[in-house]
Amino acid sequence: MLENTASSPKYDVFIVHSSEDAAKARIFNQALNDMGLVAFDNINEGPAFVIGRPVFDNIIHAVKHSKLVLILITKHAISSHWVTLETLVALEKSDRENVLCVRLVFEGVSEMERQNFKRGILTSIPDIIVDFNKDKWKDEFVAIIKENIPVQKLLPAGNVAHGLVFNYFIGYLAYVLPAMSKTVEKIEYFTPDKFSKKFFVVMPESCEVKPLEGKYKNFLIEKMEGSLEMDVTHGDKQRKYTLTVYKITKENEFYYFCADCPFIIATMLKMKEMGFADIDVHFQGVRFYMTLKELVEHRSNPDYKDTTNFIMFDGSAQSSSPALEIWQSLKKEFSTNEDHETTVVTRNGVAVESYPSLTVSVINSTDGDIVAEEVIQFLTMHGMNFTSGGAAKKSSDTDDICIRWKIFILTDTSTKDKVMELEFNAALSESISKNQIQVIPILVKGVDIETIPYGFKWTTVLKQEDPLYLEKMWKTLHEDRHMEELQHAGSLFEGLAYSYMLNYMSFNLVGKTGDGRDFTERFVDAVKKYKVNCKIVPKVYVIVPSSCEFPPPGTQFEKEEHLGPVEPIVQGFRKYFLQLYVLTISRPGKWKDVKVCYAREYATPAIALRDMTRLPFAGLSVKDMKKQAKQFADFSNEITQHDIFNREIGDVKDKCSILYFEDDKHGMAAVTELLEEQIIQCLEKRLFVEPPNIESTF
The missing domain is CATH 3.40.50.10140 (Toll/interleukin-1 receptor homology (TIR) domain)
Known part of the structure; x- marks a missing residue:
């Protein structure tokens, strides 16, 4: 058997296969038994997956309790999203344990199909092509199973998709979904038989986000004039969420619906294109979709039950469209049961x-x-x-x-x-x-x-x-089984940091206003507007408390004054604001009573980490939350200093700092000390701007 210890998983091998390949799985199962190995799919021990438990939870359980995950790839399984998910979960386990615990077994597929499947991170996984007609197939199979292979950093970008899912859910869907069914009735052309109260999350598997509207064969999708708007508070920021309304038409029939293609998934494509990481967009895209679907529909989230339709489509081809899937979902929602004679359950007679x-x-x-x-x-x-x-x-x-x-x-x-x-x-x-x-x-x-x-x-x-x-x-x-199986949260901080820096902060740091004013000029104009006589450090300080808890909006630190917003950068329908503050430095010597303007905010990805500890499905402990909050701050600072980021995005090295502090130990007063230290460094390096008509004292 594979090396076993008291803390080892119960099973040696978990055989991943499609339901159509059960007979083939039994052949491999017998081969494993002949080797003295215990397989999770062993027919003598009953079904591999617990009956009545959601499939997603069963996958997490099976991978966690098996040393090795054997992926059986046949013509049935090669395009299965479940097989893709199980493969990625096993790779995440490999990355955590630093031992490659995944093997690929191809049976009945062509060499071209094999090559198409083995892309990205899968290229480094050992595989074997099995032909049951050959006498020595078992010997080759045994060799690849027993081979001990150290992991070679299979996931250089960490568990990117998992972090992005919770960021998208906690920062957007958690507000939108409960409110939409009530808000949608305010639209002027709302009718209960034509306007869906469900929110459509439309995701291209390629992670290439494109406009949803257009003409697609028999369908026309139009973006409507009216939209749904809702004001929310997220962290320390006031946000206005605008839900786009679409109309889909086929011949003389039409429906209205609200939809979003998560822009956050473009982070993964951008990371690959910029050269930050050799991320497998296909695998991470499927991981994002399936994890988001499970999260929204999870039993611990009753407020989101029946609020969402999830649509996934190829997205790689120019003609690829989710129109048919959207239409079918709407038809199903508005169809009646008149063509089906409902029969009351007769076997039990009562509910x-x-x-x-x-x-x-x-x-x-x-x-x-x-x-x-x-x-x-x-x-x-x-x-x-x-x-x-x-x-x-x-x-x-x-x-x-x-x-x-x-x-x-x-x-x-x-x-x-x-x-x-x-x-x-x-x-x-x-x-x-x-x-x-x-x-x-x-x-x-x-x-x-x-x-x-x-x-x-x-x-x-x-x-x-x-x-x-x-x-x-x-x-x-005769078994006593629980409903849910917690998954390991994995390395979330990298995905959260990439998303925060690429999809949010970069717009504020390098974007320009409608009339062409850059980052520094926006600060200078704000100082004029608020008529303050102080030096300007054109920089954003991002606060990351170890508790990931934020004070109420408008909270000010000691010796700090809030002036107001800097003129925002507009990208599409979204505005990117910075809030301007004045800090009075009270250090002895030349820093006595010096007033300095700067921008600061709390890191909203920390909200995702905090809320994950409160969601049973997320699998993140408070201890790990604090660790990953620190990792998020450190890694975000790394990104701002990275040559690739500064070359591809623009010069941001001196425009942003992420400040982590242990508020549970030192309280909020520690932030003022951190800010003073950071601002003094900028003053000493002369990284500041004098306001108009104010002479330098240096």
Whole structure:
């Protein structure tokens, strides 16, 4: 076996494969057993993924508890987003543990398909092409499994996508989503049957952000005149969020919707193009999309339930468009159930959430009835007695089982039925509140999991086509599993720093006003406007407290006076403001009572770090938050001094400093001391400007 210690994961290998490749996975599983290795996908131990737990959580659990992750790439798996996610999560584990714990196994794909898959960070991962018709394939397979390979900094940009997701969610979606459904009714052309109350997050897999409007084959997407606006406070800043309204038309039919293509994902493309990091945009793009979707729809975020439609499309080709996916989502939202005769669940006769026993729920259909009968007969043989309604009676040896489990038979009919969907959601809600898995979905043979709604699709299901599905169901009934699996937050600070410097601060540092005034000239004009007699240090000081907690807007430090905003830089619909302050330096000697103007603000990415510690899904501890806040400050300062940044963005070396301080130890007074030290350095280096008509005293 692979080297094992008391703290080692339970499994040697986690076999990642698409559902269509289960038979092939069993062949590799047997080969691993012959080597004496324990595989997470071992059929003798039941299903690899916990039934009833969301797939995303199962992936995190499987990678965390396995030493090696084996990615089986076939024609079925080569374009799977789940396989992409599992690969990246395994790479993040490698980066944390400094041991390459990923192997790629190609079977039944062409050399061109293999080369297309092995790009970016995947080029350094060992791989093997397996041909089951060759006698020595097992020997080659064993060799690559046993090879011990140290990691070679697979992720030079850190866990970029993960940090960007939380920055985007906490700084934007967390405000927009709860308010949109109420705000949208204020639009003059709002009608309940044509204007979606759901917010569309539209993301190109290529991370190349382009305008959404345009003519695409049968569809026309137009950007409307009216927009939705909302004022919020984020950190120490007042922000106005503007939601763009679109109209999509096909022939004589049309709908309205609000959408955003997260500009923050362009950070990853910009990093690669500028040469900051050899980032794999494809992998990080998919990671961003899937993590954001899981976060918004996570059970710990009930305020965001059913608020968002997520659309991902290629985005690399000129003609690539999300129009069809947007149209289909809108059609589904506004379609009625008139063409489908809703049948009340007949197996249990009462709502799932109120019946204190094991229940089997199915909508009347031939296939569903057959599977329901199989399940009931199997459970009856194991000591459970059912009423005619399909509810199990309590008995001495099945009391614990009966009071907990709800079994849902999923057919093409049942997954479209509103009653079944409500009952399924109610059962899941009960599971969430108890943090205990108690729902078992069973997918009837022949039903395509890709065609069923999200709530069913991304919850791990049993499949009737699996010959052992009844045995696996019975095993699940006797397990005590929790709903969620925390993922490791990884290195967030790099992605947060890149985003902050590339997508926000760079505009303020090198941007010009409409009439061409640069960074320094904006400061001089502001001093004239506020009529202050002081020296000007044209620099932005960004405050990063170790607690990542910000005081209320308008809070001033000791010996500091707030003057007001500097003229903003306008980029598209967004304005980039700086706030001007005056500090009275009281050091002995020539720095006695010297007044200096400067700009300062709190680093809003610190809000993302703070809020992540409060979200169960994020996997960030308070201790790690403080560590990454310091790393964010240090790395942001590195970026401002980096030759590539100054060459590609513009000269910013003396225009910005990120100041980290331990407010939990030294209090807010420590900021004044830091500011004084930084400003005095600028004065001594003569990095200041005299206001008009004021003579220098140096």
